[in-house]
Amino acid sequence: MTEPLDVLRVFCGPDGRHGNELGVVRDGARTPVREDRQALAGKFGFSETVFVDDPERGVIDIYTPTLRLPFAGHPCVGAAWLLDVPELVTSAGVVTARQDGEFTWITARAEWAPPRTLRQYGTAAEVDALDVPPPGEWVYAWAWQDEAAGRVRARAFPGRADGIDEDEATGAAALLLTRELGRALNITQGRGSQLLTAPGPGGMIEMGGRVDFSPSGA
Known part of the structure; x- marks a missing residue:
C-alpha cells in the first residue's frame, strides 16, 4: 500500500x-x-x-x-x-456526531443517501435464504423479526457494480428504510452486524453502531 x-x-x-x-x-x-x-x-x-x-x-x-x-x-x-x-x-x-458508551451516533438526512431498492420479504428466514442476485440494481432485502419492537433482519446486495456481492452493513440503506417506515429500528444485517436508527425532527435521522479496529487492518 x-x-x-x-x-x-x-x-x-x-x-x-x-x-x-x-x-x-x-x-x-x-x-x-x-x-x-x-x-x-x-x-x-x-x-x-x-x-x-x-x-x-x-x-x-x-x-x-x-x-x-x-x-x-x-x-x-x-x-x-x-x-x-x-x-x-x-x-x-x-x-x-456523538459518542454514547459503546455506540457512536451520527445524524444525517436520508436524501443524502444514494438510491436503493428496498425489498420487503415475509419472514427473516426468507431473507437468510436469499442467494446473491444477478448483476443489476442495488437491493436492500429486509423483513421484520419483531415488528412491535422495531427489529429488522436485512441483507444488502450492491449489484456487483463494485465487485462486492454482499455488503455487510449499510448505513445509507438503513436511513432510507427508517424514513420509509417512520420509526426507530434495530437492524441485524449480514452475518450479524447491528445498526440502530431513530427519526428525528426536521427530517433528520440518527444512526448508531459499534466500531472497532479490524484485526486484519493495516
Missing part, C-alpha cells in the same frame, strides 16, 4: 464480531487528486474508503472502489469514532 491506512469494523454486533470493514486514510493531503483517491479506493477494495482532509474539523471524502460518494453511513460512523469530533463535513452536508 502506498498510503498509511487504518482498517475499522463499523456496526459490530453485540458480541463485538462482524461489522463492515472501512479503510481510512488519515492524511488525505498526501493524495489530493480525486483520480488518485479513486484508484487507491479501487486498490484497497473496501466497500468504502475515507480520506481525511482535516481531522480537527472532520472534513472527509468518501469513495467506493469505482465512484465518489457525497455521503455514506458506515464511513461517517467509522470516521466519527476514529476522529472523535462533534461533526463531520461531507460534500452532501454537515453530519453531527
